Amino acid sequence: MRSAPTILHLDMDAFFAAVEQASKPSLRGKPVVVGGLGPRGVVSTASYEARVHGVHSAMATAHARRLAPNAAYLYPRFTVYRRISDIVMTLLREASPLIEPLSVDEAFVDLEAGPSRDDPREVARRLRADIRTATGLTASVGLAGSKLLAKIASEKAKPDGLVVVEPGTEQALLDPMPVRTLPGVGPATAEHLRKAGILTVAEITHAGEPELVRLLGKAHGAGLFAMASGLDNRPVVADRDVKSISVEDTYDTDLTDRAHVRYEIDRLAERCVQRLRGAGRSGRTVVVKIRRYDFSTLTRSETLRAPTDDPAVVRETARRLAEAVDTTGGVRLLGVGVAGLADFTQEDLFAQAPEDGSAAAEALVPELPTAPPPQGERARQWLPGHDVTHEEYGPGWVQGSGVGRVTVRFEVPTDTRPGRVRTFPADDPALSHSDPLPLAREAAWNAERGLEIGGAVAEGPGDTGEADGTGHPRDAGENPRGAESGGDAGSGGQSPASLPKSPEGAASGPERGTSMP
Numbered sequence: 001m002r003s004a005p006t007i008l009h010l011d012m013d014a015f016f017a018a019v020e021q022a023s024k025p026s027l028r029g030k031p032v033v034v035g036g037l038g039p040r041g042v043v044s045t046a047s048y049e050a051r052v053h054g055v056h057s058a059m060a061t062a063h064a065r066r067l068a069p070n071a072a073y074l075y076p077r078f079t080v081y082r083r084i085s086d087i088v089m090t091l092l093r094e095a096s097p098l099i100e101p102l103s104v105d106e107a108f109v110d111l112e113a114g115p116s117r118d119d120p121r122e123v124a125r126r127l128r129a130d131i132r133t134a135t136g137l138t139a140s141v142g143l144a145g146s147k148l149l150a151k152i153a154s155e156k157a158k159p160d161g162l163v164v165v166e167p168g169t170e171q172a173l174l175d176p177m178p179v180r181t182l183p184g185v186g187p188a189t190a191e192h193l194r195k196a197g198i199l200t201v202a203e204i205t206h207a208g209e210p211e212l213v214r215l216l217g218k219a220h221g222a223g224l225f226a227m228a229s230g231l232d233n234r235p236v237v238a239d240r241d242v243k244s245i246s247v248e249d250t251y252d253t254d255l256t257d258r259a260h261v262r263y264e265i266d267r268l269a270e271r272c273v274q275r276l277r278g279a280g281r282s283g284r285t286v287v288v289k290i291r292r293y294d295f296s297t298l299t300r301s302e303t304l305r306a307p308t309d310d311p312a313v314v315r316e317t318a319r320r321l322a323e324a325v326d327t328t329g330g331v332r333l334l335g336v337g338v339a340g341l342a343d344f345t346q347e348d349l350f351a352q353a354p355e356d357g358s359a360a361a362e363a364l365v366p367e368l369p370t371a372p373p374p375q376g377e378r379a380r381q382w383l384p385g386h387d388v389t390h391e392e393y394g395p396g397w398v399q400g401s402g403v404g405r406v407t408v409r410f411e412v413p414t415d416t417r418p419g420r421v422r423t424f425p426a427d428d429p430a431l432s433h434s435d436p437l438p439l440a441r442e443a444a445w446n447a448e449r450g451l452e453i454g455g456a457v458a459e460g461p462g463d464t465g466e467a468d469g470t471g472h473p474r475d476a477g478e479n480p481r482g483a484e485s486g487g488d489a490g491s492g493g494q495s496p497a498s499l500p501k502s503p504e505g506a507a508s509g510p511e512r513g514t515s516m517p
Contacts, residue, residue: 006112006120009142009150013159015105017047018137025411026418031071035066037250074385080436082326084135091130100236110236134445137267146232164301170230175202182227204228217387246337247271254293254330265322268336269315276386282307282339288321291337307342389434415441
């Protein structure tokens with residue numbers, strides 16, 4: 001553990017929901033829930049206004065609707081979130097080249113490697129102010145001598161605050177914390193400790209290392225005792241090695257037709273390869289994940305002779321693995337992944353499919369079934385929260401749809417008042433999906449730096465953002481955390497009255513508890 005507080009942990013406040021509030025004037029200061037909206041949907045994140053009602057991440061959306069029936073429930077727009085994340089990560093890299101992103105809204109930064117290493121507190125203040133200026137959003141920051149303490153400090157800083165853990169105050173901060181605060185303590189370990197009468201971090205240190213080793217084993221017990229004592233020497237790692245790349249979907253109704261299962265496996269394999277190639281990687285092991293109707297989850301894998309990024313090879317291997325699993329009772333989740341990653345591709349002639357038209361090819365690669373609807377038909381689905389444009393009324397977003405009609409609120413991020421609401425037939429030819437517009441401050445920040453948004457140099461708030469890629473509705477929010485971290489779920493349930501109602505507030509939020517007692 002370092003003596004000086006030079007490790008910074010930054011966490012954007014209720015990131016997905018905050019971006020939606022900044023994008024939609026009518027939702028500012030209102031409860032907003034982002035996630036999967038189907039019967040099996042899960043909350044990705046909730047605004048602080050929604051958390052007052054008990055809504056939190058990883059909660060079933062159906063339960064959230066019972067707690068906050070008047071909240072706005074929106075599908076995620078991951079393209080927009082990644083775009084804002086790029087701005088935040090750029091600002092962090094300007095503070096230090098040693099940055100460890102944990103997700104789109106969370107990162108560790110080692111300020112000792114940066115140009116302003118002598119005044120880390122001022123760097124933290126400036127970062128929060130710069131993020132608000134560039135995006136209109138707020139961030140909570142913890143500054144300490146280790147990653148563990150910096151993470152805990154940023155939790156205490158939520159929302160929109162800064163907490164600095166000064167040398168000598170570490171144990172006073174840790175002792176009253178529940179054991180689940182420490183990394184590596186999940187539900188099973190916590191229950192094991194509870195049976196031994198250990199509920200807080202202080203009780204871990206009082207029990208002593210020998211007792212922890214007896215309860216949890218040598219490696220886990222010794223490591224946990226060190227953490228409880230404030231000893232955390234984990235460095236900030238700029239380039240963490242990704243071990244696998246995968247995608248998965250949860251389905252609103254169980255898939256019972258094997259042809260439909262094969263269709264979805266093909267679709268997932270194509271998406272997985274796109275991510276694989278986007279990361280400049282190849283892989284040797286193809287993995288298929290299948291969760292059946294009774295919640296039993298099976299994984300099957302096959303290791304190839306050489307790394308590949310060939311979509312045909314991944315698709316065919318995934319098909320074979322899925323065919324070996326009994327899915328007659330129904331499937332609620334499918335996933336395809338590639339592990340054993342490499343930075344190169346070595347062609348394996350024996351792993352490639354035979355040429356099209358041969359009998360062997362037909363036997364090895366069954367023709368893609370035509371029963372499931374093609375992707376083009378899905379594009380006409382109107383997902384709440386996604387961007388649209390009307391030939392007469394201009395840009396807006398889908399507020400709701402059903403029974404052959406779609407309701408749209410016409411407003412843009414730069415508006416200061418809520419826009420008008422209009423309802424159209426779902427097949428109205430004048431209504432179409434559109435690219436998301438940049439946030440008001442995002443456009444100005446990009447224009448100032450001469451950066452591009454969606455392929456064109458930003459010139460001001462009127463420029464549009466990059467393509468949204470509405471895609472398949474089941475891609476949105478079925479996995480509770482998606483690309484966002486779960487760090488701000490336990491922020492203390494602050495009242496909306498105590499929080500900024502819109503990004504147009506003061507340039508910087510409060511600095512609470514800058515020195516822990």
